[in-house]
Amino acid sequence: MILSTHYAVGMAIASQTDYWLLMPIASLISHFVLDRIPHWEYLDSSKQIKNNIPIIALDLLFPATVSLMLFANGILDFKELFWLNLGGFFGILPDGLVFLKIVTRSKNAWLKGFFKFHRKNHTLKNLKPFWGALSQAIIIVTCLGLISIAKNIGIG
Ligand SMILES: [Zn+2]
Numbered sequence: 001m002i003l004s005t006h007y008a009v010g011m012a013i014a015s016q017t018d019y020w021l022l023m024p025i026a027s028l029i030s031h032f033v034l035d036r037i038p039h040w041e042y043l044d045s046s047k048q049i050k051n052n053i054p055i056i057a058l059d060l061l062f063p064a065t066v067s068l069m070l071f072a073n074g075i076l077d078f079k080e081l082f083w084l085n086l087g088g089f090f091g092i093l094p095d096g097l098v099f100l101k102i103v104t105r106s107k108n109a110w111l112k113g114f115f116k117f118h119r120k121n122h123t124l125k126n127l128k129p130f131w132g133a134l135s136q137a138i139i140i141v142t143c144l145g146l147i148s149i150a151k152n153i154g155i156g
Contacts, residue, residue, distance in 0.1 A: 001034045002041060003056070003092050005136045007063040009034060010091020011084040012143035015150035018083065027090035034139075035094075035118070038125035040132020049102060063088055063140075076151070084147065094118055 010027040017023050042059075043052060064085055071081040098118050101111045127135065 001037075001039050002136060003059040003095060004062045005139050006031055006034060006091040006095065007060070007088035008091075008140045008143040010087040010089065011063060011067070012087075012146040013091070014084050014087025015147040023083075023087055024090045027087050028093060031091055031094045032118075032121050035122045038123050038127055039135065040127045040129050049099070060092070080151070 009030045013026045013030060014023050017026070042055060043049065049056065067076060067081055067084055067088075070076045071078070076084070094114075095118075097111065097114050100106065101108075101115045106112070126132070
């Protein structure tokens with residue numbers, strides 16, 4: 001899954017609970033559950049990371065930027081902004097660790113073990129870009145819905 005999808009699901013989980021222990025655990029678990037679903041990603045190999053830094057940055061910052069805009073408009077208060085983004089952080093943390101392992105070429109046993117675990121838990125089935133993008137758009141919109149219900153914002 002792309003980072004925005006993981007981040008949005010982490011945020012949606014955070015919107016549904018303010019229990020400080022449940023939220024990070026549920027957000028972390030959501031990452032591995034999402035990775036098991038056949039999906040589409042714009043990176044096929046770790047070698048592509050270097051060539052796609054702007055897209056990765058955009059993907060990474062998109063949900064956080066939307067939440068910052070909601071904060072700027074007074075729709076979210078600071079505590080909500082922080083909590084939702086903390087959920088997003090835990091939602092992408094596994095990919096962050098994978099990224100760290102690739103970029104630093106670390107030989108750290110714990111990181112290597114985690115890298116293997118992440119790969120083993122990842123689906124081997126890839127969707128075509130159209131279905132992959134559509135399914136992730138649906139997940140993100142559903143997350144927005146969950147956040148707006150929790151916040152009573154209402155979309156539109
Ligand atoms: Zn992942």
